[in-house]
Amino acid sequence: MNDIFHRTRERWEDEDDVLAQAMSSLRGASIDSTPSERFDRDLLRKARVGRVKDGIRYWLPGLIGAVTASVIVLLMISQVEAGAKWPFSRNPEASTARRLVPNSQASRVVPVLTDHE
Amino acid sequence: MSLFNPTAVTLNTGWGNLDPATIERQWVARCREGDEAAMTALIDRHRNRLIRTAANLLRDRYEAEDIAQESFLKAFREIGKLREDRAFSGYLYRICVRLCMDRLRLKRPELVEFDPGTPAAGNNIENKVVVEKLLAMMPVDLRTTLVLREMEQLSYEEVAEVMHVPVGTVRSRLHSAREKFRNLWIEATREENA
Numbered sequence: 001m002n003d004i005f006h007r008t009r010e011r012w013e014d015e016d017d018v019l020a021q022a023m024s025s026l027r028g029a030s031i032d033s034t035p036s037e038r039f040d041r042d043l044l045r046k047a048r049v050g051r052v053k054d055g056i057r058y059w060l061p062g063l064i065g066a067v068t069a070s071v072i073v074l075l076m077i078s079q080v081e082a083g084a085k086w087p088f089s090r091n092p093e094a095s096t097a098r099r100l101v102p103n104s105q106a107s108r109v110v111p112v113l114t115d116h117e
Numbered sequence: 118m119s120l121f122n123p124t125a126v127t128l129n130t131g132w133g134n135l136d137p138a139t140i141e142r143q144w145v146a147r148c149r150e151g152d153e154a155a156m157t158a159l160i161d162r163h164r165n166r167l168i169r170t171a172a173n174l175l176r177d178r179y180e181a182e183d184i185a186q187e188s189f190l191k192a193f194r195e196i197g198k199l200r201e202d203r204a205f206s207g208y209l210y211r212i213c214v215r216l217c218m219d220r221l222r223l224k225r226p227e228l229v230e231f232d233p234g235t236p237a238a239g240n241n242i243e244n245k246v247v248v249e250k251l252l253a254m255m256p257v258d259l260r261t262t263l264v265l266r267e268m269e270q271l272s273y274e275e276v277a278e279v280m281h282v283p284v285g286t287v288r289s290r291l292h293s294a295r296e297k298f299r300n301l302w303i304e305a306t307r308e309e310n311a
Contacts, residue, residue, distance in 0.1 A: 019295060022302035023267055028241065029248035030268045031172040033181060035164055043160060043186045044153065047193055051151065054194070 145205045149196050160189060163206060167213050173268045174217040174261060176249045184220065188213040207278065214261065214279045221257045251301045259294035266291055 141162070147155035167188060171181035192209045199208060252260050258280075265276045266287075273291075277284045 015299075018303060019299045022299045023295070025244050025302065026248055026263070026267050026298065029245040031169065031176070031178065031181075031245075033168050033172040033178045035168050035182060035185075039164065039168075039182060039186070040157065040160055043189055044156065046186065046190055047153075047156060050190055050194060 141205065145196065145199070148193065156193060159205070163189075163209055167209065170210070170265075170269055171213055171217050173264050174214070175220060176252065180220065184213060184216050187216055191216075211279050211281070214265070218257055218261055221260070247305055251298060251305060254301055255294065255297055259290055259297060262287060262290040263294040263298060 141159075144155040144158050148159060164185065167185040168178075168181050171184040171188075172178050175181055175184065188209060191212050192205070196205075199205060252264070255263070261280065262276060265271045265279060266273075271279070273284050273287050276291075277287045280287070282290075
């Protein structure tokens with residue numbers, strides 16, 4: 001019984017030794033790294049670029065919205081202007097023209113087919 | 118040295134007798150307003166530790182610098198969301214560890230064959246190579262827990278906070294990680310002795 005106890009204890013001590021050795025080699029392999037000279041400069045530059053990008057990202061949806069809205073407003077204005085001129089043809093040689101018939105039907109506008117040939 | 122205790126770092130601020138924690142709070146507040154000098158001060162204070170942790174986790178100095186920069190940028194971008202100014206160092210460190218874990222998850226776990234000529238506990242460089250290979254064979258969670266505890270000397274509570282898991286999980290992960298690392302290490306030394 002005593003023998004088994006001693007052998008088990010020795011085995012545990014061996015295992016502990018191995019573990020201690022392994023951990024010691026692990027700690028011994030620690031890397032003590034010194035940063036490169038450019039580290040700070042590069043990092044600050046990246047931070048600056050990042051801030052600009054973030055700013056653009058923040059304002060971009062608003063800018064796109066504003067541009068889209070102004071284009072829509074301009075288009076609407078031009079449509080309204082075009083709509084106001086609509087009954088009168090700009091092209092005198094168009095295939096249809098509108099003429100006023102003064103005598104019998106004074107207020108009626110009658111489209112008249114013109115023959116260009 | 119505690120990671121989350123701002124007073125644990127000696128500061129050369131030129132601000133007289135102000136408490137370092139107070140100074141850091143002021144830097145964070147100024148950083149929110151886009152003050153570059155405050156940013157530089159915060160970078161100067163946390164840079165080395167961040168790069169070292171990332172290097173130990175990733176085992177790559179260049180990648181570590183990359184991750185450290187990314188962590189700072191993310192922290193500065195989201196500094197407005199930080200409720201307590203004093204929490205900045207812990208917040209920054211958490212970002213860094215998470216980015217490292219994400220990066221490690223993208224890499225496939227390696228199955229490494231040991232050269233019979235590579236002693237497992239020889240000189241320092243060889244030891245680093247062996248440890249690097251052993252860590253590469255471990256799952257990301259176990260590896261991160263082991264590195265934070267054994268290499269970075271964080272307390273269980275700090276590891277739990279950084280990894281966003283309960284302390285009990287840290288304890289069980291650490292136990293598994295040590296076992297796994299020990300077995301791999303035995304295997305490596307056995308191959309060396311064969």
